[in-house]
Amino acid sequence: MTTTEPSLSRAGTAPGSGRRRAPRTGAWLPTWDMITTKNLEIRKRTGLMITMVVLIVVPTVLFYGLRLLFHMIDPHSYGPAGTPDLFSQVSNLIAEFGFIAAAALGAAAGTTDLSEGVFRHLVITGRSRLALYLARIPAGLAILVPLVALAFGMTCLVTSYEAPPQPTTVSLFGVSVPEHFDQAELQTWLLQHPRQAATGLPVGPATTPAQVRSAIEVNIASFYTEYTASEVSGQSPADNEMAKIGLWLELEVGIGFLVGLGFGSLTGQRTTTVIVMIALEIIVTPLLARTQLPYAIDGQRLVVGIAMDQLRPADLAAAGESGHGGLLLGGRGALGIPPMPTWAMISVIVGWIVGWSGIGAWRMTTRDA
């Protein structure tokens, strides 16, 4: 009977003679097997996986589970669970806790080979150290991305199934205005309803219809800003908004993972990395986001959390502005930092991703194993 399992060299046969060519291990790209086995190595860390689920999925389940339960028991006191406000709160919760969970996962992926003494065995295989580093990225993201998608998917489901009746008007300073106006249409409608406008809108000392019309024309830009904010906050997010928020959440946790991985690879210290990343997310970034430092605004803009906040989709930012969220729950919509151009936001985000990945890879390729 023949066997397909290659046996080890037999006595008298020189190993390595007349056999396969040695595998090319110097390539910088990781193989599929390297990625799947690294993924396996991370997944088998029970404590870490429990932490991931507790931080990313459990809050969503608890939040909506309790709200659905309360609504079922007492629908008069507790409205439907699928309100836009709850959607924003839970999404921000996923973003905030997801970032921390991602950082913990990145720190583990970047340090455990070293701390458990396996790194040297991997290096001795002759495999490119860069490939060893790069294998960790898809291996970790393959755990993180599905968890976030699962939590956000539940959020979308509840928001869709349990949404309250959608309003047909927008409340603008107490004045009911039809939906889906652009600025010109809003101005026209207000000018056609000067009496209603005069009772609700902040038009100053204007009393006559002519004065009201004049005040409307002067302040229409600010009225329209308020109108769009009210419109967004009162309605369930549109499909494309949900998709954008989902992608933004994945980007947020992806950054947390890559920075944690890079920083962990740099220091080789898992605990230190996790502490620094938590401090960055819940102390440094919110403080810098709410405070304008004279002559240092551009420096503040280099913090990835601030760039990500400014990239935050409108529905989440609106929830932050209306007071939901907070330091821990995300929703840092009330930023003290003047908006930055899109190219600057993207540059900061890409800079953090590429920079920390580069630092981690450099340290991995140069460190004593």
Place this chain on the structure above:
Amino acid sequence: MNINELLAAGPVHHALGIGIGPIILVLLVIGGLAYGVTHRTQRQRPSTRPDPPFPSSAAPGPGADPSPRVGAPSPGRSAPSPWFDRPSPRSATSRKNGGWAVETHGLTKRFGATVAVSDVELLVPRGSAFGYLGPNGAGKTTLIRTLLGLTKADRGTMSLLGTPVPAERSRALARVAAIVDEPRFHPHLTGRDNLRLLAAARGGAAEERIGPSLARVGLAERAGDKVASYSMGMRQRLGVAACLLGDPELLILDEPMNGLDPAGMHEMRAMILSLVAEGRTVVLSSHLLDEVERTCDAVAIVDRGRVIRQGPIDELTRGAGAVVVQVDCAEPARAAQVVDQAGIAAGTTRTEGGLTVTFPAGAPRAVIADLTRRLVRADIDVYGLREIQTSLEDWFLSVTSRLGDPS
């Protein structure tokens, strides 16, 4: 119904389009990963056939004494290794033929002001069991780490199996395996999963060798257990199994006997000898002189980062220590008097039924013939003479004790 109509159709479709879509995508990704892992795991499942006991048939059984006579070539080696041909250390021929498994010239590694490896010239012949001996802190592990690219050398050149490192490190290490310090693995993974991780890094047919490697070191039955539950001896075995994944031509084992009980040491020794018998080169770094003497053909002695002697063990020990001869004769007292009067010995000691004669270190073997002649001329009945071999330990201690001697 197109996607826009679907999404506009109401909350249920809305949820289907936005909520469930990503989940399905995610499940597909997870499923793909899980399938890949499971599929490979199933391929690696041990057969129902009982695993062979440790060690494999190529090695002597547990009851047999695997220790070869010191200096004897290992079984299975057909041609004398180039080391014993004594080529010049920098011989172009040896390099051209790839005669050295390990070759270093002027290798130096510093840690700040401390010189851990100092100007090391090391030649390890292919197909041999080579001992790298030295007291603790002598720089043994640092040299190995430098050879394997785990740390950078400050100066010097080196090659593994004729391939220069670090210039062609990946190519060289594809045929090399090593245990450095102690074999360490992810404790939360099983032995088999740990090997899968390393096999994936090795590439090629390494993954298909997991089963045979585990069987060979006698770990097939425990391969599904977490490494955290392994004893030190089992981890050492798993380390050897990891080494075998690449079907290496050169194995570098750093203190492989550490933490092993006598039975474990016996098994490890048998394993090393069987590897050498297959034509592999094994470099054994150790401070256990007895183990090296029983396992290796040749040694290098290192101290304070420098290789101070290297060569076949029997040759090194023969010329190094004092020559001691046990003489069985009729009149030990008179025999001692004859030897002392002749002034050919460093000392004599009366023993029960005979005499022990000690000649100065480095004395030629002709002194033994001279001793015999003198005793016969003095009409003393000589029943037998036996040269007492100097052990590697005696020699090691004598060599290292000379380190402080400028001569």
